[in-house]
Amino acid sequence: MSTPFGRPAATFSLDSILPTVFSGVSALRIFLLLSALFLAIPAHAVVVRGTVTDPLGAAVPRARVQLIQGGKVAAFSITGDDGSFEIRSAEPGRFILLTSAASFTPGISESFYGGRTDVVTRSVSLSVASVTTDVSVTTSGIPTPIQQISSAVGLISMSALATRVGLVDELRQSPGIAVVQTGQAGGATSMFVRGGNSDANKVLIDGIPAEDVGGRFDYGTVSSTGFSGLEVYRGPNSALYGSNAGASVVSLSTPRGAELRPVLNYSGDAGNLHTYRNEAAVSGAYNKLDYYFAFSRFDTSNAIAMDKFHAATSVANIGYNLTSNTQARFTLRNADTATGLPNAHDFFGISAAGKQKDQNIYSGVTLEDRRESGWHNLVRYGIARKRERALQFYPAGEPFDDGFGDLTYYGNTVTIRGANGYKATGRAALAYGDLYPTRQDSVSNRDELYYQSDYAFTRHLTALFGFRYEDERGAFVSTGFFGSNRKLQRTNFQYTLQIQGDIKNRFFYSLGGAFMKNHLYGTAGTPRLGLAYTPVLPGARPFHGTKLRANAATGVQEPSLIVQFTSLYGQLQQAGNTAAISVYNVRPIGALRSRTYDIGIDQNILGQKLIVKAGYFHNIFDHQIDYIDAGTLQSVFGIRTSVAKLFGAELNTLAYRAQGLETEVQYQPIQHVFLRGGYTYLNAVVIQSFSTDAISNGTSATNPNLPGVAIGSSYPLVGARPFRRPAHTGFFSAQYTRPKFTVAFKGALVGKSDDSTFLSFSDLNGGNTLLLPNRDLDFGFAKLDLGGTFAVTHNITVFSQLDNLLSRQHTGPIGYPGLPFTFRSGLKIRVGGS
DSSP states (O other), X not given: OBOTTSOBOOOOOHHHHHHHHTTTOOHHHHHHHHHHHHHHHHHTSEEEEEEEEOTTSOBOTTOEEEEEETTEEEEEEEOOTTSEEEEEESSOXXXXXXXXXXXXXXXXXXXXXXXXXXXXXXXXXOBSSSSOOOEESTTTSSOEEGGGOOSEEEEEETGGGTTOSBSHHHHTSSTTEEEEESSSTTOOEEEEETTOOTTOEEEEETTEEXXXXXXXXXXXXXXXXXXXXXXXXXXXXXXXXXXTOSSEEEEEEOOOOOOSSOEEEEEEEEETTTEEEEEEEEEEEETTEEEEEEEEEEEEOOSSTTOOEEEEEEEEEEEEEEETTEEEXXXXXXXXXXXXXXXXXXXXXXXXXXXXXXXXXXXXXEEEEEOTTSEEEEEEEEEEEEEEEEEEEEOOSEEEEOSSSOEEEEOOOEEEEOTTSOEEEXXXXXXXXXXXSEEEEEEEEEEEEEEEEEEEEETTEEEEEEEEEEEEEEEEEEOSTTOEEEEEEEEEEEEEEEEEEEXXXXXXXXXXXXXXXXXXXXXXXXXXXXXXXXXXXXXXXXXXXXXXXXEEEEEEEOOOHHHHHTBHHHHHHHTTOHHHHHHTTOOOOOOEEEEEEEEEEEEEEETTTEEEEEEEEEEEEEEEEEEEOHHHHHHHHOOOHHHHOOSOEEEEEEEEEEEEEEEEEEEOSSTTEEEEEEEEXXXXXXXXXXXXXXXXXXXXXXXXXXXTOOBOSSSOOTTXXXXXXXXXXXXXXXXEEOSSEEEEXXXXXXXXXXXOOOOTTOSTTSSSTTOOOSTTOBOXXXXXXXXXXXXXXXXXXXXXXXXXXXXXXXXXXXXXXXOOSEEEEEEEEEEEOO
């Protein structure tokens, strides 16, 4: 035998070399040594296993999955016919998966840690669209691609918040949502979803309930600092989240550190109305640890007197991998805010001398474990600590004796004009009594323990069990004319069972329910059913991609602390007026109920470039809360405010129907342009209210200057719309994105809505001349915003945000002028990172 170079090849045998090389070593020992070395290789390798699927859950064969470590390819694998893959790497550390396949957009996973002996389970869902597949967790508690869920879900990305101070304007960029802000920056802000009450929305921050006991949540003081995005689930989901998820669920999440080297991001800007903001964030990851810390401070004087606002926000998110599949995580968000309380400035012509301070802390520790077998367990202990103090330093306005020895302070003479063309002129009562300064302190604390266990029997069937324990505590202490000192505690339990799955990756279902034991209203059951069907699979051809969806659910809500404290039953009982309780059959405050069904269609028109979504919803909200002002209580019950100390009371006497249509269009005509818009029609009608309840004996208010016109002074009348729910809302956005700069033009369009001046028995003579008809009392508006960024260098970006280009100030309820045109400009600096 010859070599390629023509020389004779050497001949040898194993028998001839073993005695020479391994002299004195037995063949058995050599075999054992080589076997041990061979078997040790996989024992000291990171093993990453998973499955690659398309958005509908079907396997993607022959996909390339690369394991990236430190910006380099550590190893790769090709998926089999069932979409499965396995990758091994000898070096431990932090990795990401980069996945690609023909006709799919490349997918980039979140970073994860893998040790030398770890087997890591990571599955990948690829998108056929030009953007990454969106995943929803809020719908079912299990990460699920949007294409597989039946619910109406809106996602707001971190990039959408890049030039925003808060969340209010981006929340308006969603169908089915009406956001109402009473006043200017820092003013109390409520969100009404599909006609539901503003306190019927479950709010989660990193999975921790953030709303007050009973559901109230103020979006106006929430900074955009430290949010990686938010998800809005439209519809009741008490089956998974318990009380207060009667109309929607809002889930906000904190970013996680991913860079292998620490990175510092700084943002600073300034604008008109003495506005400035500074923000800094530090994040990174090292082996088993990932971390993110952020702090921001925002200040503005607003555009009316006595209305300065500032907010300081601190955020922390620390994760540690106990093993590759078991992670512990600590999150913390602390917000300290202070704002003026000028009251409804347009009703009085002067600002009240008030101030409100809030401190809100949300924190939790989560332990999460995922097994290759498909078993996932999560346990979380979370706390919410919310403190609010409202101060009135002195009574604004001119004092008058009310004839009973008590002082009432009145504002200037003003003319109040409603969007419906009605107007009233006079002076309104602004403050009462002479015990100043006054203070109102409210505390809302919650400790929660949540456990979730879900198991994937197959890729097509998953079952979930959940348990929730809540310890809620609250207090309300006030001084002055309406002094009060009330405390309470509630202990609640919830058990949840749910199954979800699919049939042949075309028909998707989710069925579940919860059993709750609430300290205040007792037991309740809340079932939920969701169905989705894809008759036409997504594809590049026109009209390829059709999803039909339907949902039915019930919701339940516990009354808020303030409602329980100021319920008519409780106040009459505290005043010792048991006779009125018996005569009028007044009952303790109870649970608020909701039930809904909706149907919809998501249709791809031009492949994935043009998508149209449309849906119909039908909601019934009953046993809701009516607020009854002090004047009406006096006229109905004959109880003087100064005697009973009643500044108003609540009853479970409101019920209404809310149905409507939602539409949304997404269009990407070219690579750098993305257009989006939507419209919602809401037909909400009151079925029952205090005006027709047996207690009130058909009482409605009238303005003597408008004879024959029935007015709901503090509650809507039967046949009318609930307050502050506009019948027509819409939004649009046009974004142009290039590597170095982005421009976004966005608009929120809101129609007129019903409301009240809430000035019953408040004119100079103690009459109703300042009440106006409810229909279309609040103005409609168009709020247009323009924002942009420009990357000067890789590390420096300048930006500007121009809000309310038309300077329309009728953007809130009647009496509360909104901000005029505002602008902010600044820069962002990035230091470090990969």
